[in-house]
Amino acid sequence: MYSRLVNTSERLVAATRELLWERGYVGTSPRAIQARAGAGQGSMYHHFAGKHGLALAAVGRSAEELREAAEAVLGGPGTAYQQVRGYLLRERDVLRGCPVGRLAMDPEIVADDALRAPVEETLGWLCDRLAGVIGQGVADGEFDRGLDPEATAAALVAVVQGGYVLARASASPAAFETAVRGALALLGPAAPETAR
Amino acid sequence: MYSRLVNTSERLVAATRELLWERGYVGTSPRAIQARAGAGQGSMYHHFAGKHGLALAAVGRSAEELREAAEAVLGGPGTAYQQVRGYLLRERDVLRGCPVGRLAMDPEIVADDALRAPVEETLGWLCDRLAGVIGQGVADGEFDRGLDPEATAAALVAVVQGGYVLARASASPAAFETAVRGALALLGPAAPETAR
DNA sequence: GTCTATACCCTGATAGAC
DNA sequence: GTCTATCAGGGTATAGAC
Structure with a gap:
């Protein structure tokens, strides 16, 4: 496991990231982290101040x-619509x-300001970044002049987050793709040719 | 607690519903359920086959x-846009x-078909119901003729689910409302007067 | 740095008295 | 129906040897 990660410390962080992703904070135990990282108890508490740290x-x-992943698409080439579409359809x-x-659905993350802060900042940054792209599209006449970039960006980020919920509920990625397709269609009026 | 609920059994279900909502399946313990329901250990295992049951x-x-809550709005009076708007803006x-x-974000719910099934059915029903309303709006000429009712409905349900994520991340309901406003604006072209 | 030992409470469940 | 007793194991952390 994590054979490329030489440091015990790095392996511990990698294991914790995976477990937080899969099970959330509430569902992740130090024991499980140690097992996945291939590290011992003492080793974990030497490098970090417990589960919270x-x-x-x-x-x-x-x-x-x-x-980084979002910026790679949103700061990439193409029209505003193509950048937004690229983000929504990214792998x-x-x-x-x-x-x-x-993590925003985890009660202990939300109750802890230090843990919630990076979640809030990241999603806030994403909304802002997307709003910037949409604002540019409006300025370029690519989108309707009445479009509110901030509200539209928030809606699109929500579609992605909610798309995961629909997909997991049905145990199939199809629901995610349907929701994204619906959102992109609403976002038009980019012509189908532009959408390529 | 639950003073109106006379049955121990009903109090146990009510307590479990709250805890699943707040903490998910992984974060909910039988002990916590008993404490909230004001029921003893033996009482709980008499009425139900453990945490899973x-x-x-x-x-x-x-x-x-x-x-029931969704149907009250989607089956209520008004145009299709008003029904959709009523659903998105419902309290x-x-x-x-x-x-x-x-529950779709809980690893143990998703891994258990019996627990996942009602989640899948409910969100599926909601998408279908909303698609029906949108389809009617298209037929009535209220929405653009090219609108795909299913995909649009999925996008709107995703906006709601994702709106919760944004709101909890920022510890404020404002982000939810912004996302919903963005989605409703995209859904137009209902005139502002119609939106009332 | 990493290990083992230990502590103390919680988890999910069963047993059997009342 | 509800209670208390009990259980094997896990959760989170500290102590101290190596």
Whole structure:
């Protein structure tokens, strides 16, 4: 496991990230983290201040990766519509859900400001970034002049987060794709040719 | 607690429903259920076959209530747009999230077909019901003729589910309302007067 | 840095008295 | 129907040897 990660510390963070993604904070135990990282009890408490400290490191790292992945598409080439579409249709492990958004449903993450902060910042950044792209599209005459970039961006980010819920409920990625398709169709009036 | 509920059995189900809503299946213990219901250990195991059986009863009941609440709006008076808008803007305890959709993020619910089934059926029913309303709106010329009712309905249900994520991440209902406003604006072209 | 030992409470469940 | 007793194991953490 994690054979490429030489540091015990890095393996612990990687294991924690996976478990938080799969089971949330409430459902993740230090014991499970140690088992997945191949590290002992003493080793874990030497490197981190318990489950909470480990979660802080893990959440920070996941937040960072989400931004990089989003920026790769939203800062890429193409029209505003193509960038938005690229983000919505980017490859995702749909049935696993969002490693960051998932944490917002965990009662102990939401109750802890230090753990909630990176979640809030990341989703806030994503909405803002998307709003910027949409605003540019409006300025370019690509979208309807009356479109509110902030509200539209929030709706699109919500479609993605809610798409995961629909997909997991039906144990199939199809529901996610249907929701995204519906959102993109509403976002028009980009002509089908532009949509390529 | 639950003073109106005379049956121990009913109090146990009510307590389980609340805890599943707040903490999910993974985060809910029989002990916590008993404490909230004001019931003893033996009492709980007399009425139900453990945590799993209790969860089955609780999820079924929550699913039923969600349908009733949705039907009250979607089957109510008004144009298709008004019905959809009524559903999206219906009063919600936004920071608590969706009592049914929330379960789709729980690893043990998703891994258990008996527990996942009511979640899938309820969200599926909701998408279908909303698609019916939208389809009627298209037939009435209220919405664009090219609108795909199923995909649009899925997108709107996803906006609600994802809106909860955004709201909880920022510890404020505002993000939910922004996302819903963005979605309704995209859904137009109902004129503002019609939107009343 | 990593290990084992230990602590103390919680979890999910069963047994049997009342 | 409800109670208390009990159980084997897990959750989270500390102590101290190596």
